[in-house]
Amino acid sequence: MSKIAGRIAALICCLLAATCTKQKDIDGQDLLDKARAGDLAGVKALLAKGTDVNWKGKYDATPIVVAAQQGNEDVVKVLIASHANVNAKTSDAGEQPLSLAAFGGYAAVVSDLLAAGADPNARDNSGATPIFRAVQTGHADVVKTLLAAHAQVNARRSDGFTPLMSAADKGYADMIALLISAGADLGAITKPGATALIYAAQGGRLDAMNALIRAGAQVNAKSKSGPTALFIAALNDQPVLVRALIAAHADMGLATGSGMTPLMAAAAKDAEAPAHILIDGGVNVNARMNDGETALTIAAQAGNSNIVYYLIQAHADPNARVSGAHGATALMLAAGAGKIDAVRTLIDARADVNAKSYETPGRTAIDFANANGHDDIVTALEAAGGHAGVP
Numbered sequence: 001m002s003k004i005a006g007r008i009a010a011l012i013c014c015l016l017a018a019t020c021t022k023q024k025d026i027d028g029q030d031l032l033d034k035a036r037a038g039d040l041a042g043v044k045a046l047l048a049k050g051t052d053v054n055w056k057g058k059y060d061a062t063p064i065v066v067a068a069q070q071g072n073e074d075v076v077k078v079l080i081a082s083h084a085n086v087n088a089k090t091s092d093a094g095e096q097p098l099s100l101a102a103f104g105g106y107a108a109v110v111s112d113l114l115a116a117g118a119d120p121n122a123r124d125n126s127g128a129t130p131i132f133r134a135v136q137t138g139h140a141d142v143v144k145t146l147l148a149a150h151a152q153v154n155a156r157r158s159d160g161f162t163p164l165m166s167a168a169d170k171g172y173a174d175m176i177a178l179l180i181s182a183g184a185d186l187g188a189i190t191k192p193g194a195t196a197l198i199y200a201a202q203g204g205r206l207d208a209m210n211a212l213i214r215a216g217a218q219v220n221a222k223s224k225s226g227p228t229a230l231f232i233a234a235l236n237d238q239p240v241l242v243r244a245l246i247a248a249h250a251d252m253g254l255a256t257g258s259g260m261t262p263l264m265a266a267a268a269k270d271a272e273a274p275a276h277i278l279i280d281g282g283v284n285v286n287a288r289m290n291d292g293e294t295a296l297t298i299a300a301q302a303g304n305s306n307i308v309y310y311l312i313q314a315h316a317d318p319n320a321r322v323s324g325a326h327g328a329t330a331l332m333l334a335a336g337a338g339k340i341d342a343v344r345t346l347i348d349a350r351a352d353v354n355a356k357s358y359e360t361p362g363r364t365a366i367d368f369a370n371a372n373g374h375d376d377i378v379t380a381l382e383a384a385g386g387h388a389g390v391p
Contacts, residue, residue: 028055035063035079038072043079053082060091068097068113071106076113086118094125102130102146105139110146120151127158135163135179138172143179153182160190168196168212171205176212186217193224201229201245204238209245219250226256227265234262239273252283259289267299267307275299275307285316291324300330300346303339308346318351327358328368335377336368343377353386364389 031051034042043063047053054062064084067075076097080086089096098118101109110130114120121129131151134142143163147153156162164184167175176196180186189195194202197217200209209229213219222228230250233241242262246252255261263283266275275295279285288294296316299307308330312318321327331351334342343365347353356362366388369377 024052024055027051029057031055031063032057032061032066035072035075036066036070038067038070038075040072040074040078043075047078047082053079053084054088060089062088064088064097065090065095065100068106068109069095069100069104071101071104071109073106073108073112076101076109080112080116086113086116087122089122089124092125094123096122096124096130098122099124099128099130099133102139102142103133103137105134105137105142107139107141107145110134110142114145114149120146120149121155123155127156129155131155131163132157132161132166135166135172135175136170138170138175140175140178143175147182153179154185154188156188159192160188162188162196164188165190165194165196165199168200168205168208169203171200171203171208173207173211176208176215180211180215186212186215187221189221189223193222195221195223195229197221197229198223198227198232201232201238201241202236204233204236204241206240206244209241213244213248219245219248220254222254222256226258226260228254228262230254231256231260231262231265234271234274234278235265235269237266237269237271237274239271239277242274242277246277246281252278252281253287255287255289258291259287259293261287261295263287263295264289264293264298267295267304267311268302270299270302270304270307272304272306272310276310279310279314285311285314286320288320292320292322293324294320294322294330296320297322297328297330297333300339300342301333301337303334303337303342305339305341305345308334308342312345312349318346318349319355321358325357329355329365331355331365332357332363332368335365335374335381336372338369338372338374338377340374340377340380343380347380347384353381353384354389356389361391362389 031046064079098113131146164179197212230245263278296311331346
């Protein structure tokens with residue numbers, strides 16, 4: 001064969017190979033699309049043609065991945081029979097057919113995949129297993145199927161989050177009961193230290209919270225930053241949750257690392273109902289943070305005058321000083337912040353209008369008000385006998 005003829009032959013082979021490769025990709029994408037659409041006849045035709053059952057499209061998604069995601073059971077069965085990889089994983093999030101079917105609540109597809117050898121404890125890139133996905137969307141039947149296939153009820157994501165926490169966060173009380181009956185750990189904590197009960201409180205999930213309490217969850221568990229479920233309920237102005245936690249013997253005075261109590265959290269957020277419940281429950285209204293702040297100084301500076309009134313009625317000290325603010329009192333802080341209603345409430349409670357800060361020279365409430373141009377407060381304080389401390 002001449003050199004020219006050889007080159008022509010080689011060129012023809014390359015062209016044929018490129019055409020063949022291109023056709024394989026066309027057929028592969030077509031199979032992916034038909035699997036996603038649930039086109040059973042189209043899928044069968046392409047497989048009969050020899051199309052790669054594990055052809056990978058965008059993010060390495062295969063036909064069985066997209067079929068499972070859409071709950072196309074008949075297609076999934078055909079793909080399994082054609083030896084599709086039931087543990088195929090996408091390259092973006094690490095999703096697998098089983099986790100996608102679990103998320104969608106496609107119980108029959110889940111059963112088919114498990115029967116074909118899908119791993120019930122396979123993890124995506126976040127560390128979540130299929131049971132997480134089923135719990136997340138509230139599909140109890142899928143959760144039961146996964147548990148029967150030995151899915152780990154206490155599997156943890158990379159951040160320590162568990163299926164029970166997911167159920168608590170979503171407020172699925174029945175799911176919580178199911179997971180607990182399967183051995184879910186009530187005391188498990190995330191890396192930040194949160195428990196399932198704390199997640200329920202954070203989401204305002206009363207039924208979920210009560211289900212956890214009935215099962216024996218520790219009501220006084222604290223996250224690493226210090227908040228308890230009661231603290232979070234008070235902070236988020238959830239009086240019904242506050243009552244339920246107190247009824248379950250939550251410690252009303254349990255503080256964060258900085259010394260902030262649930263009452264202080266309520267005072268900061270103007271959560272009147274939780275503050276009233278805590279005060280009526282006998283909480284220490286004069287507890288102090290590490291810097292000397294009290295619930296009263298916090299409420300006064302925030303201008304939450306009704307809470308200021310409740311605290312005064314409960315014998316909060318109107319002249320308590322905040323060491324971290326040069327010995328400022330609630331009246332000084334309210335005056336500086338321009339909170340006239342809180343100032344008037346404190347004056348009525350006979351707060352010392354001429355008390356001085358620890359600075360040199362010491363400042364009075366009038367000086368705090370003057371510094372920020374609150375003339376109305378200056379007038380109110382002068383009417384109550386107040387004087388400036390700074391010449």
